[in-house]
Amino acid sequence: MAAQRPYAHVDQTLRGLAGQAEGFGRQAIGGLHGAVYHVTTLDDDGPGSLRDGCRKTEPLWIVFDISGTISLNSGLRVLSYKTIDGRGQRVKLTGKGLLLRECEHVIVCNLEIEGGRGHDVDAIQIKPNSKHIWVDRCSLSDFEDGLIDISRGSTEITISRCHFSNHNKTMLIGARSCDIIDRSIGVTVHHCFFDGTHQRHPRVRFGKVHLYNNYTRNWGIYAVCASVESQIVSQCNIYEAGEKKLVFMHLIEQAPDKEVGTCGSVRSEGDLLLNGAGTYVTEEANNDQSAFKVEEHYESCSVEPATAALVELLQQSTGWQQIVIPMENAQ
Template identity: 65%
Template sequence: MTSLPYADVDNHLRALAGRAEGFGRMAIGGLHGALYSVTSLADDGPGSLREGCRRKEPLWIVFDVSGTIELKTFLSVSSYKTIDGRGQRIKFTGKGLRLKECEHIIICNLEFEGGRGHDVDGIQIKPNSRHIWIDRCSLRDYDDGLIDITRQSTDVTVSRCYFAQHDKTMLIGADPTHVGDRCIRVTIHHCFFDGTRQRQPRLRFGRVHLYNNFTRNWAIYAVCASVEAQIYSECNLYEAGEKKKVFEYYTEKAVDAEEAKSGSIKSVGDVFLNGALPSLQPVMAEHCVFHPSEHYANWTVEAPSDSLKEVLQVCAGWQALPRPNEIIQTSNT
């Protein structure tokens, strides 16, 4: 069976910390904080997730209950937090999580479905947030995006997540006026984009490394590179439905530039199925795209095989996992 990266992180509770691959590899979440147990599915109040997320100290947040948390407003997450859904089944609806001016966040094994309202994303990362890891989450059916990473937020990894029933799936980089988004760096790997219409992802300005993802049955395009974007697409599976175009290039003018530009995509080892058609670069050449080794030494990548496709359909998104044990370090005196 195909082996997945960081397969040993469920051996004990805090083994997740610092184990992301790619740009979010520094994220430690609440590694050095106390354990906080969510005992209430209420939107706020004693024992609620919101109560834990607003605290300023590091916390490793776990759940003692399963069920749906209906968020009346965005749930803001402060720095050095792990929201760890292993051991329970927690679904967010109504609104989503907001990571605003924070760092070192891990979000693991949660579901997001049915977010409603203007600019309501499942997970909204903006502005100026960094060292973020989103792992093994299932996201679907929000009024705006499922994950948005904009306004100078950077060093993010999205791994082994499941995306479905959605239009504008993942936006990275806000718009051509936000030139500060040139700093954005995101890794997306071992994710399953299951019939989402577009933006798997759409990138402006920044750098994105895609590897070992399975994207199928999109309705407009699979991946889009807009103004100055650099996308390194490595060993992914792109399986077309009715629409065959895999890569799209939108030309836009950065507010501080004299000429409009599109982005660029370098495809290495990708597999294109059912007539999927990668399109030619309209402006920039492939040699303008970064190489991941410029930023990190190691990542777990394998050939995009049928076995990988089968594993991703089972192992991406929320998993029925037991909560790992907390190992308490003791010293001999």
């Protein structure tokens, strides 16, 4: 399986990761043109801490010289042009999460983020007006609110090869039916493993969302929810039902500048439905052909058929990965 590890061709060099995202977040470069910042302490703050690197205004490629757990006493604000690169170490963030607010060009790679507590505390919160974001190979679980929330005009975002577990409200894209600014949202979610999480894989308002080659199993309410004006393309995903069988839920909500409420649209292409999973469509659901065409927004991605082999791969190659520390001086 090692030969199948994603991005093995770039993991030997530090900055080779930049520009490797597929989909809406493909332009994210993180701290490509900045210096390397070394995290040398697991303290929440102070010289050599992750927080100290994330709040600096200049571009930085942040790496870790140590493994361990960083207990965050407050949300960790990440400024623009930062790469938080956990490759080569095993770093866990707990207590609070990452705040990507009004920033651009941020890459977050190969971290564990779990055990967050407090009102409106998400593992990764992307709002408002953030863009060119890539979250890759992270393990996220057990937060009081969401694991990934994307809203208030944030767009050009890719979530890839992440493992989501032990959680209720997993991924929210577009938080409120009154936020018509979220009509600009574009998000790609691919090769992720939603491992028994309860709901929101994702739940979407307004935005355009491309889901491909994800594995979602044993959800508690529904797999994917399309609400007001959302457009979802579900392509070659595996949906394996447990007790609950509903894959796509269509939920009516009303935008403030419209006279009637609407739900979203879902176009399913090549999805594999297992264990009685059903794509029940209510009469309120829009014609699925109204969902956007991916090729009008970016070139086709490396989509592979939804097969049992893909299920096995995603079980082994999502979330935090044991990776040799990339060479720092190689570009």
